[in-house]
Amino acid sequence: MSPRLQLSGITKRYANVVANNAIDLTVLPGEIHAVLGENGAGKSTLMKIIYGAVKPDAGTIAWEGVPVTIANPARARRLGIGMVFQHFSLFETLTVADNIVLALENERTSVELSDRIRDVSNRYGLPLDPDRHVHTMSVGERQRVEIVRCLLQEPRLLIMDEPTSVLTPQAVDKLFATLRRLATEGCSVLYISHKLNEIRALCHKATVLRGGRVTGDCDPRHESSSSLARMMIGGELPQTQHRAAHAGADVLVVRKLTLAADDLFGTSLSDIDLSVRAGEIVGIAGVSGNGQRELMTALSGERRQDEADTVTLLGTAAGRMGAAQRRALGLAFVPEERLGRGAVPEMSLAENALLTAYRKGMVAHQFVRAGVVRDYAARTLRTYGVNAAGPDATARSLSGGNLQKFIIGRELGQHPRLLIVAQPTWGVDVGSAAQIRQALLDLRDRGGAVLVVSEELDELFEICDRLAVIAQGRLSDAKPVAETNAEEIGLLMSGVFIHRDGEGRYLRPDSSR
Amino acid sequence: MMDHAITLLLLTLAAGTPLVFAALGELVTEKSGVLNLGVEGMMLVGAVVAFIVATTSQSPWLGVAAGMAGGAALSLVFAIVTLSLHANQVASGLALSLFGIGLSAFIGLDYVSVIIEPIRPLTVHGLPDIPVVGVLLFGHNPLVYLSLALFAAIQWFLSRTRAGLVLRAVGESPQSAHAIGISVVRIRYLAVLFGGACAGLGGAYLSLVYSPSWAEGMTSGRGWIALALVVFANWKPWRVLAGAYLFGGVTLAQFQAQGMGVELPSQYLAMLPYIATIVVLAIISRNAAVIKQNAPASLGRPFHPEG
Numbered sequence: 001m002s003p004r005l006q007l008s009g010i011t012k013r014y015a016n017v018v019a020n021n022a023i024d025l026t027v028l029p030g031e032i033h034a035v036l037g038e039n040g041a042g043k044s045t046l047m048k049i050i051y052g053a054v055k056p057d058a059g060t061i062a063w064e065g066v067p068v069t070i071a072n073p074a075r076a077r078r079l080g081i082g083m084v085f086q087h088f089s090l091f092e093t094l095t096v097a098d099n100i101v102l103a104l105e106n107e108r109t110s111v112e113l114s115d116r117i118r119d120v121s122n123r124y125g126l127p128l129d130p131d132r133h134v135h136t137m138s139v140g141e142r143q144r145v146e147i148v149r150c151l152l153q154e155p156r157l158l159i160m161d162e163p164t165s166v167l168t169p170q171a172v173d174k175l176f177a178t179l180r181r182l183a184t185e186g187c188s189v190l191y192i193s194h195k196l197n198e199i200r201a202l203c204h205k206a207t208v209l210r211g212g213r214v215t216g217d218c219d220p221r222h223e224s225s226s227s228l229a230r231m232m233i234g235g236e237l238p239q240t241q242h243r244a245a246h247a248g249a250d251v252l253v254v255r256k257l258t259l260a261a262d263d264l265f266g267t268s269l270s271d272i273d274l275s276v277r278a279g280e281i282v283g284i285a286g287v288s289g290n291g292q293r294e295l296m297t298a299l300s301g302e303r304r305q306d307e308a309d310t311v312t313l314l315g316t317a318a319g320r321m322g323a324a325q326r327r328a329l330g331l332a333f334v335p336e337e338r339l340g341r342g343a344v345p346e347m348s349l350a351e352n353a354l355l356t357a358y359r360k361g362m363v364a365h366q367f368v369r370a371g372v373v374r375d376y377a378a379r380t381l382r383t384y385g386v387n388a389a390g391p392d393a394t395a396r397s398l399s400g401g402n403l404q405k406f407i408i409g410r411e412l413g414q415h416p417r418l419l420i421v422a423q424p425t426w427g428v429d430v431g432s433a434a435q436i437r438q439a440l441l442d443l444r445d446r447g448g449a450v451l452v453v454s455e456e457l458d459e460l461f462e463i464c465d466r467l468a469v470i471a472q473g474r475l476s477d478a479k480p481v482a483e484t485n486a487e488e489i490g491l492l493m494s495g496v497f498i499h500r501d502g503e504g505r506y507l508r509p510d511s512s513r
Numbered sequence: 514m515m516d517h518a519i520t521l522l523l524l525t526l527a528a529g530t531p532l533v534f535a536a537l538g539e540l541v542t543e544k545s546g547v548l549n550l551g552v553e554g555m556m557l558v559g560a561v562v563a564f565i566v567a568t569t570s571q572s573p574w575l576g577v578a579a580g581m582a583g584g585a586a587l588s589l590v591f592a593i594v595t596l597s598l599h600a601n602q603v604a605s606g607l608a609l610s611l612f613g614i615g616l617s618a619f620i621g622l623d624y625v626s627v628i629i630e631p632i633r634p635l636t637v638h639g640l641p642d643i644p645v646v647g648v649l650l651f652g653h654n655p656l657v658y659l660s661l662a663l664f665a666a667i668q669w670f671l672s673r674t675r676a677g678l679v680l681r682a683v684g685e686s687p688q689s690a691h692a693i694g695i696s697v698v699r700i701r702y703l704a705v706l707f708g709g710a711c712a713g714l715g716g717a718y719l720s721l722v723y724s725p726s727w728a729e730g731m732t733s734g735r736g737w738i739a740l741a742l743v744v745f746a747n748w749k750p751w752r753v754l755a756g757a758y759l760f761g762g763v764t765l766a767q768f769q770a771q772g773m774g775v776e777l778p779s780q781y782l783a784m785l786p787y788i789a790t791i792v793v794l795a796i797i798s799r800n801a802a803v804i805k806q807n808a809p810a811s812l813g814r815p816f817h818p819e820g
Contacts, residue, residue: 090689093681
């Protein structure tokens with residue numbers, strides 16, 4: 001039997017990096033094949049080459065034993081290659097059926113297609129309403145649309161690019177069941193991820209990439225997480241130091257925060273209660289799009305509240321204060337979008353440091369003290385091991401992980417009483433992620449209060465003292481990490497706690513049963 | 514009185530028609546995510562080319578076709594510059610308008626005081642003689658009927674056909690469209706050319722029907738109003754139509770007011786259609802949710818397939 005897909009010597013160079021260097025990869029029919037690697041290892045480039053979105057500089061591709069040139073995505077789809085993107089390729093203002101009809105070449109009306117959508121989606125346990133508009137759907141539902149859209153094309157190779165980063169643990173189980181079923185029907189799956197335990201649970205084979213090269217080939221079912229990690233990062237997984245918490249007085253108190261969405265595609269917040277004490281890290285878990293963005297703008301001061309006492313910062317009613325006033329009280333904030341909100345892309349690192357740390361002696365009599373600004377930026381680069389040309393490098397020139405280290409370092413250098421950080425390690429390589437987590441723990445140990453919003457459950461369990469869950473704009477009560485588990489958090493993430501008792505508190509499902 | 518009202522209605526439609534053509538064409542262009550600010554220039558080139566061809570060939574309909582071709586040719590320049598060479602759409606569109614204004618004045622120099630036989634209203638014998646309804650239904654110029662047919666066709670195309678769906682998808686997210694195998698650049702080329710041809714048609718209507726003559730800058734800003742119409746109409750064809758006739762109606766009203774000797778400088782009266790159209794449309798189009806649902810999200814942004 002000839003392999004479904006065989007890549008030999010695939011090479012792709014960009015201006016100054018070799019994204020893929022002589023990569024060989026063989027996928028058999030019915031095989032779930034993992035491509036494992038850190039961010040920047042070349043996984044995405046390789047997938048884009050297979051899907052025809054990027055042309056390789058060298059190398060050959062054989063499809064079912066026949067050499068092919070995949071010039072564009074349309075050609076890939078005609079061959080039978082489907083791809084579910086990490087950042088979805090859906091059209092928000094259109095309905096599910098319209099989105100799917102667009103991808104199918106021989107379909108004219110979405111009406112007759114609706115039945116097929118219902119049929120296929122139910123068969124694979126991915127229920128969908130064809131008439132809903134995509135912008136009303138959760139991220140998990142959108143992924144379902146992408147998958148069903150691929151399945152309707154009856155693909156023989158399905159590429160999944162980091163599919164679980166947006167799913168609850170329960171949804172991940174469902175997805176895996178779907179993929180296993182597809183594989184038994186003869187469809188091959190290329191599964192892109194950096195999550196070792198998922199790959200060990202799901203995949204028949206793994207190809208490991210590091211720095212654009214294949215560094216290993218294995219059966220992940222017979223490997224341990226640390227042996228896979230060695231192949232992936234060329235060393236041991238870094239561990240963080242977690243000391244016992246000594247929580248002090250309340251630093252941030254949120255009472256009955258209700259906020260209408262400022263955007264048609266946004267989420268309204270309702271009745272959010274939350275407190276963070278000195279010397280503790282509180283985590284907020286949840287699938288993105290459940291109100292995290294709105295909560296962050298409400299806490300940072302980008303959107304002010306009507307009542308001053310909705311948000312209390314270090315004993316001061318701060319609800320009506322803007323971002324600058326709240327920062328003056330001792331708040332530091334690291335938003336989810338690094339370029340654009342966390343840093344100005346075109347400005348130098350020094351100028352970006354000035355933007356939030358100007359209170360650190362950088363301004364005298366309305367004049368900027370350039371030396372102080374540069375020193376602060378240079379010190380941040382040194383302390384946090386940021387890989388950058390220097391304080392004059394533009395923020396845009398840094399990789400995601402390095403920029404995040406710089407932004408967090410810039411905020412920590414202001415010795416905040418409260419640090420609010422959204423998605424601290426999103427798109428950051430394993431080594432830098434461990435460093436960032438350690439920095440957050442260190443701030444906590446020095447008596448700082450930290451609020452972390454993240455989609456990575458493993459990360460939250462690693463660093464947090466208490467955990468709350470946001471779902472559909474509501475926040476569950478924060479619970480000590482030791483008293484909960486991933487399964488319970490996963491249930492809460494899917495919004496199962498919308499019941500309240502007599503005192504207006506949310507009731508949570510009992511995890512012991 | 515009744516006759517007077519009917520005449521006004523006829524004239525309103527006549528005055529709004531160039532805007533209907535130009536704005537509907539621009540709507541299709543923008544729905545694909547391309548902002549072509551060159552409408553004024555394309556209308557003028559369409560007007561002058563149509564006029565020249567009609568006078569030399571003695572065939573007004575050949576003139577109409579030539580006007581469309583002229584507008585499309587100018588838009589092709591824009592398409593090459595912005596879609597193939599990835600130039601900034603706003604700057605290129607403004608340049609296109611200025612270029613079209615100058616070019617039309619230049620090639621029209623010898624035709625400024627030439628008289629032409631306008632395209633006549635359809636005269637199906639007897640039909641317009643039916644009281645009231647007759648003139649309203651059958652008394653229009655053929656190009657007015659064409660504009661209404663164009664409106665119906667675009668409405669149907671955008672909401673009912675697969676090609677229309679593809680066009681909207683490209684305008685909303687070219688990256689997603691490319692990822693599922695839609696040829697974004699080809700569709701945008703077609704949309705820009707269609708917009709150019711429609712603007713040229715609007716110009717041809719001005720120089721062959723509305724005021725059968727050629728004068729430098731004879732569109733007097735209608736291209737810019739067409740652009741504003743599309744935005745304030747939230748990219749909905751029927752609102753474009755309504756806005757165009759509002760403009761036509763107020764144009765007429767201010768002519769009447771001038772004729773009756775209203776104590777206002779004529780310059781102020783001449784401003785009225787522009788101000789009224791923009792104010793009314795701005796007021797009825799403030800709903801952010803409606804805008805988000807209808808506005809092409811990628812409007813004005815260049816698209817590179819790789820990257």
